[in-house]
Amino acid sequence: MTGPGPADLVRTPGSHVTRLGGRDVHLLVQPGQGPPVVLLGGCAVPSYAFRRVVAALTGRWTVALDRPGLVETAWPGHLPTLAEEVGTLAELVDVLGEPAVVVAHSMAGPHAEALVRRHPGTVRGLVLLDASVERSAEPPHAATEEAWLRASRVTLEGARFAPVASAASVAARVMVWGQSRRLHLANAQPPRAREVFTRPDSLASVVAEQAAYASQLADLQDLIGTTTWPEDLRSLVLTAGTRTGWVRKQQVLADRLGARQVVVDDSRHLMMVDRPDVVVDAILSLVGERDAPAA
Template sequence: MNGEPRPRFVRVGGVPHHVVVDGDGPVCVLATGLGLSWFDWAPVVPLLAPHRTVVRFDRPGHGLSAPAAGPATVTGEADRIAAILDALRLPGPATVVGHSIAGFHAEAFARLHPARTAALVLVDSSVEERPRASRTAPARARALGALLSAAGVPAALGPLARRLSVRHDPAPPALVRRVYRTSRVFRGALDENARYGAVAAELLALRERAPLPPGLPVTVLAAPDGSARWARRQRALARRLGARYEAAEPSGHLVMLDRPEAVAGAVLGD
């Protein structure tokens, strides 16, 4: 597997989850954005592993994990992180890092599991001030996924779509083919995207009833990439969470690939 550790799986809610653990020290969990995989954190791991026990995992329908057993919710994703740490026998407080949509999940973990949260780092996190949940989008996504999978689209175009969406992709081609040629990952990404609005709305409601732990270190690491509007929204998120704001520049949305040292610095407090 081109230097990657042998796959390890833990069962959460009856679903096998692929996990990779590196390093030693206080625990740090790295949660990926929509459609990404454990290996997308690879440039960050060598910078953290000398100082942290680094946990990477694939959500259901992502990477090497099995398909989801039910619809995604922000509470369910927060509890998933807790359950994975339990399965790994890592109960102590963890720094939770969420990229893109996983920023929702990481923030929810901090709110729902405050005693288990040492710090929160949001890496160019999704931000939705007025989310809209669609009741029909999940069903449409399932139908589309089934149709395109039956037509062989993931196998034919999945790795190409990955290469087009990830600039200067450092992932080994064999891993990209192994993951992105599968209808499981294709359908998992479609389904999670269809539930994006509902998950965002659930987080807004959660903020009203479950405050962040007092004194929790929170960092918003943004990648404005020349967008003043995105920078304003990320700064507003930082103010709302009482967080430190940092800009990773130059960097695209995949900060862990473009500026891994910025992610590591945010985790380590440099």
């Protein structure tokens, strides 16, 4: 006897593991009214990082996605491709049954852009949170990718030893501390945080996703050259105002998408943690219920 499928789970509150695009993924679902809001974290950013955004959207339909390996699923054993990410997102929007407002952070930004380019009409609004962008992306050499794959496998095996997993958990906290104005090393870890960053599969997936960065950005660059961007798609690019050069690169991204850039001066990279209110304003502005955040 089979359990509920993805179309049922995206309307069922709570935490679920399901299969989308041929991959096992984790969903954190809040049923509600209005168009669905899909929340995508960057590399090593699990769904619970959006908890303040979700809380502010009580009564609205939100679905936060964790890619394979990060939460409650196994790392598939290979470096993820842009095509895989698009396949998973396309099936997610399909089971939602209507175009979604997509909020994509960091490395998930290229995934969301590729979804729009491959499947126009599936996204009704796009919010990019300090999204990854490169002016010129080169695909890595096969030997480099093979070395990264071996590193991911070593991480998977090494993290089975408690001291290694504990050290990785501390490293994760240091990384988060450096990417947020709100969080500090002395803060209590949120529920499930320690579990996520001591799981061997989670740690291996983080290494694998970081390893796949160059290849995925190069594939997106190829896609940009063969597709057009829908002119009627409402989009916002929210940029952490910590570095002038980064703000300029993000403006290039906004120009490419015909989007409005909003520089958030009092936020670092983890914008959904530092300024959830700005993220919520951006989401609601795309459905016509609130003014867009001020630059």
